[in-house]
Amino acid sequence: MDNQPQSGQPSTASYISGFILSLELTLAAYILAARHILSHQQLVATIVGLAIAQLLAQLVFFLHLGRESKPRWNLAVFAFMTIVLVILVFGSLWIMYNLNYHAGPHVTDTSIIKDEGISH
Amino acid sequence: MNDSATAQLNDSKTIFGFWVYLMTDCILFASLFATFAVLHNNTYGGASTHEIVKLPYVLAQTVILLTSSFTCGLGLLAARRGDKNRVIDWFGITFLLGLAFLVLEINEFSQLVYEGNSWRASGFLSSFFTLVGTHGLHITAGLLWMVAMIIRIGRLGLNGVNIRRLTCLALFWHFLDIVWIFIFSLVYLLGVV
Numbered sequence: 001m002d003n004q005p006q007s008g009q010p011s012t013a014s015y016i017s018g019f020i021l022s023l024e025l026t027l028a029a030y031i032l033a034a035r036h037i038l039s040h041q042q043l044v045a046t047i048v049g050l051a052i053a054q055l056l057a058q059l060v061f062f063l064h065l066g067r068e069s070k071p072r073w074n075l076a077v078f079a080f081m082t083i084v085l086v087i088l089v090f091g092s093l094w095i096m097y098n099l100n101y102h103a104g105p106h107v108t109d110t111s112i113i114k115d116e117g118i119s120h
Numbered sequence: 121m122n123d124s125a126t127a128q129l130n131d132s133k134t135i136f137g138f139w140v141y142l143m144t145d146c147i148l149f150a151s152l153f154a155t156f157a158v159l160h161n162n163t164y165g166g167a168s169t170h171e172i173v174k175l176p177y178v179l180a181q182t183v184i185l186l187t188s189s190f191t192c193g194l195g196l197l198a199a200r201r202g203d204k205n206r207v208i209d210w211f212g213i214t215f216l217l218g219l220a221f222l223v224l225e226i227n228e229f230s231q232l233v234y235e236g237n238s239w240r241a242s243g244f245l246s247s248f249f250t251l252v253g254t255h256g257l258h259i260t261a262g263l264l265w266m267v268a269m270i271i272r273i274g275r276l277g278l279n280g281v282n283i284r285r286l287t288c289l290a291l292f293w294h295f296l297d298i299v300w301i302f303i304f305s306l307v308y309l310l311g312v313v
Binding site for chain 2: 018029040048062080093
């Protein structure tokens with residue numbers, strides 16, 4: 001009895017490749033962080049990059065994203081989700097860092113009072 | 121349409137619907153990550169990530185969960201082949217690995233609370249516990265679901281309904297490992313660099 005999901009024909013090889021690749025990416029990120037290799041900036045960029053690489057590896061090899069037959073609805077919904085996600089995360093960070101939020105309680109209050117035109 | 125084609129169409133609709141749910145769950149986690157990003161320096165004079173992260177410990181958690189995602193995939197392949205015993209074997213192993221992960225996490229949390237670094241101590245810790253804790257709750261739900269599926273398949277065998285549900289469970293489990301990649305990288309690893 002064949003019960004294929006929309007995602008196509010997964011194979012054992014796909015899972016093994018995904019597993020080994022993910023393991024390598026995990027260990028690479030771990031070793032870089034544990035041994036403080038590279039400068040701070042480079043380390044942050046590299047660890048984020050390795051995380052994204054592992055995301056892609058698992059999306060393709062475990063979740064078979066993009067391997068489905070057309071119409072690729074799974075991929076479409078995923079793409080839309082990432083758009084919303086980027087807006088949400090980037091937008092939140094932008095807004096929160098735009099406030100003098102981390103300047104300390106007195107400065108934050110003073111700047112908010114000034115911004116809002118509140119008079120005592 | 122004949123029965124088999126109808127069943128397959130209904131299955132793919134259900135599985136797609138479950139996929140859409142997972143996409144909304146990504147948004148949920150994204151908002152928790154964004155909150156953590158904003159609050160991670162608000163330590164209120166208390167512990168920061170540097171103090172609470174134990175790298176080898178979290179590496180063990182990561183490898184355990186990754187392996188469980190792998191064995192889950194193998195379990196689903198066995199289901200496609202109609203091999204009921206292998207399905208139970210692989211999902212059994214997946215369950216044990218997932219349980220090990222959860223035990224390690226609960227142990228980590230208890231230790232933190234015992235030290236005084238609970239979610240009430242600072243904005244940083246609130247957002248840490250919320251993010252990592254929400255992932256842990258998802259894992260718990262997945263484990264309960266897994267037990268139910270193993271028992272169901274043990275009793276009723278592999279039929280269309282069970283395979284469809286197993287597919288959804290596998291999607292859920294893979295998704296949780298993907299979220300963990302980002303917790304591991306952005307919370308723990310970046311926390312100590």
